[in-house]
Amino acid sequence: MDNSFAQRRRRDLILAAVLTCLAALAPVFIKDVYVQNILILTLMYAALSQAWNILGGYCGQISLGHALYFGLGAYTTALLFTKFGVLPWFGMLTGGLISALIALALGYPTFRLKGHYFVIATIVIAEIAYLLFLNWDWAGAALGIDIPVRSDSWATFQFTRSKLPYFYFALALCCAVWLVTFWLENSKWGFWWRAVKDNPEAAESLGVVVFNSKMGAAAVSAFFTAVGGAFYAQFVSYIDPESVMSFHFSLLMALPAVLGGIGTLWGPVLGAAILIPVTELTRSFIGGSGRGVDLIVYGSLIVLIALARPEGVLGLFSRRRKGGAR
Amino acid sequence: MSPLLETKAVWQRFGGLVANSDVSIAVEPGEIVGLIGPNGAGKSTLFNLIAGVRPPTQGSIIFNGEDVTRLPAAERCRRGIARTFQVVKSFETMSVIDNVIVGALVRTTVMREARRKAHEVLEFCGLDARAEVPASDLIPSEKRRLEVARALATEPKLLLLDEVLTGLTAKEAEKGVELVRRVRTAGVTVLMVEHVMEIVMPLVDRAIVLDLGKVLVEGKPADIVRDPKVISAYLGDRHAVGA
Numbered sequence: 001m002d003n004s005f006a007q008r009r010r011r012d013l014i015l016a017a018v019l020t021c022l023a024a025l026a027p028v029f030i031k032d033v034y035v036q037n038i039l040i041l042t043l044m045y046a047a048l049s050q051a052w053n054i055l056g057g058y059c060g061q062i063s064l065g066h067a068l069y070f071g072l073g074a075y076t077t078a079l080l081f082t083k084f085g086v087l088p089w090f091g092m093l094t095g096g097l098i099s100a101l102i103a104l105a106l107g108y109p110t111f112r113l114k115g116h117y118f119v120i121a122t123i124v125i126a127e128i129a130y131l132l133f134l135n136w137d138w139a140g141a142a143l144g145i146d147i148p149v150r151s152d153s154w155a156t157f158q159f160t161r162s163k164l165p166y167f168y169f170a171l172a173l174c175c176a177v178w179l180v181t182f183w184l185e186n187s188k189w190g191f192w193w194r195a196v197k198d199n200p201e202a203a204e205s206l207g208v209v210v211f212n213s214k215m216g217a218a219a220v221s222a223f224f225t226a227v228g229g230a231f232y233a234q235f236v237s238y239i240d241p242e243s244v245m246s247f248h249f250s251l252l253m254a255l256p257a258v259l260g261g262i263g264t265l266w267g268p269v270l271g272a273a274i275l276i277p278v279t280e281l282t283r284s285f286i287g288g289s290g291r292g293v294d295l296i297v298y299g300s301l302i303v304l305i306a307l308a309r310p311e312g313v314l315g316l317f318s319r320r321r322k323g324g325a326r
Numbered sequence: 327m328s329p330l331l332e333t334k335a336v337w338q339r340f341g342g343l344v345a346n347s348d349v350s351i352a353v354e355p356g357e358i359v360g361l362i363g364p365n366g367a368g369k370s371t372l373f374n375l376i377a378g379v380r381p382p383t384q385g386s387i388i389f390n391g392e393d394v395t396r397l398p399a400a401e402r403c404r405r406g407i408a409r410t411f412q413v414v415k416s417f418e419t420m421s422v423i424d425n426v427i428v429g430a431l432v433r434t435t436v437m438r439e440a441r442r443k444a445h446e447v448l449e450f451c452g453l454d455a456r457a458e459v460p461a462s463d464l465i466p467s468e469k470r471r472l473e474v475a476r477a478l479a480t481e482p483k484l485l486l487l488d489e490v491l492t493g494l495t496a497k498e499a500e501k502g503v504e505l506v507r508r509v510r511t512a513g514v515t516v517l518m519v520e521h522v523m524e525i526v527m528p529l530v531d532r533a534i535v536l537d538l539g540k541v542l543v544e545g546k547p548a549d550i551v552r553d554p555k556v557i558s559a560y561l562g563d564r565h566a567v568g569a
Binding site: 004005188191194195197198199201202204205207208263297 | 377390398399402403404408409411415416417418419420424427428431432435437441458476477479530567
């Protein structure tokens with residue numbers, strides 16, 4: 001029995017290695033910049049959704065305010081770089097740490113809320129932060145921050161001639177968050193989180209400190225979300241509150257996990273691989289005034305999945321039958 | 327020998343309702359004690375106070391020589407109090423073995439060790455064949471056993487069982503009784519709430535009868551079942567007179 005578990009873990013690792021290699025080779029065949037752009041966004045959202053999944057999927061604390069951490073990562077990096085000349089790599093780390101600390105500070109009051117009330121609180125808090133940044137002159141207010149483009153370099157993490165460095169960074173980030181999740185899944189924290197999600201009262205009776213587990217999940221999740229935000233700031237080299245802190249991002253982080261399979265290792269990757277290309281394509285084909293059509297498309301996808309496979313697309317690959325009929 | 331568990335003049339009020347009034351009980355190490363009483367007697371309230379769901383309105387709870395009155399449930403689990411739930415609370419999306427691993431992780435953070443321990447406990451409870459099945463696939467009697475397994479994985483000194491034998495078929499209940507005996511043999515003290523007397527009386531060393539929030543009588547099962555006060559509490563005064 002222990003063997004079947006070890007085998008499953010090994011299979012996951014091998015699959016991840018194979019997929020990473022395939023993804024790494026993709027740019028060799030895909031020269032089209034537009035398609036490369038979609039690939040980068042897909043990888044980024046896979047990483048972000050994987051980070052969201054730690055809190056929302058494993059620990060069951062559904063956050064629709066992760067745009068806050070994404071924005072904090074983006075703003076920290078951009079501000080440190082433009083105001084103090086601090087390299088984005090440090091900005092990324094700083095943004096991650098600030099976000100983790102803020103997640104802890106916000107978790108302290110909000111983790112006492114249950115279910116829908118918690119979700120509403122996350123939305124409201126992110127919206128408040130959005131409004132604050134919209135009016136914060138030093139941080140560019142509504143005009144945002146233009147990140148000055150110098151020369152192509154890994155030090156400043158800026159590349160104008162080719163998108164490939166961004167691609168590989170997004171891939172590396174995606175792998176990193178996946179590996180962290182993989183490791184956490186089979187750790188005390190992973191088990192505690194799932195127990196908290198399924199039944200907090202029973203978890204508490206088995207020695208799980210429910211509140212601390214939620215705090216831990218929030219910090220890890222916020223950290224990686226902010227790193228993703230920092231990456232995004234460098235990638236688009238212009239940020240404003242609308243483009244990094246709007247509710248839209250909170251949804252885009254949650255939906256791939258929900259679509260692919262919430263609280264699973266592969267759900268966010270699979271969900272992002274389906275959702276992001278579909279979004280980008282509908283956006284460019286319907287385009288222009290069609291702002292929001294992409295939302296309609298994946299809204300419909302989610303409804304379909306919720307009706308047919310509540311456990312996510314991954315459920316299609318699972319041989320396990322629910323209900324114990326056998 | 328000092329008792330493993332002691333409640334000293336414990337009161338629990340819910341607004342105007344007094345669920346436990348001045349309850350003082352003691353459980354000696356190695357005992358199987360039954361906490362019985364008719365519906366609404368305050369058994370579950372007392373049980374929850376001991377498990378640490380909430381602190382009592384008044385009074386104190388001593389476990390293993392330590393005052394645990396104000397400790398939260400998770401901390402009590404660490405000290406060696408484990409419980410099951412009357413309405414089973416399995417972690418439904420997790421496999422049976424993973425359910426038990428959660429319990430085992432109180433004593434170790436080494437996953438390999440927790441997994442080994444969980445298999446051991448599942449075997450002890452006769453559930454090892456179902457280890458990889460999702461908990462949601464278990465039949466009710468198996469879920470009851472999973473509750474016990476999960477609790478045992480925390481290596482408790484005191485196991486609190488909340489109506490684990492109620493609602494089982496005669497055959498399942500028999501297996502349950504046998505499991506509880508083996509738990510005691512393994513060195514765990516057991517305090518069990520039941521309201522079906524026929525099941526618990528042959529099993530327990532001592533029974534404490536609660537009625538209307540107070541300790542009515544306590545003693546050997548054979549004496550308890552003949553006690554007119556108990557009969558009247560369960561069946562009404564008419565029967566007590568008849569007896």
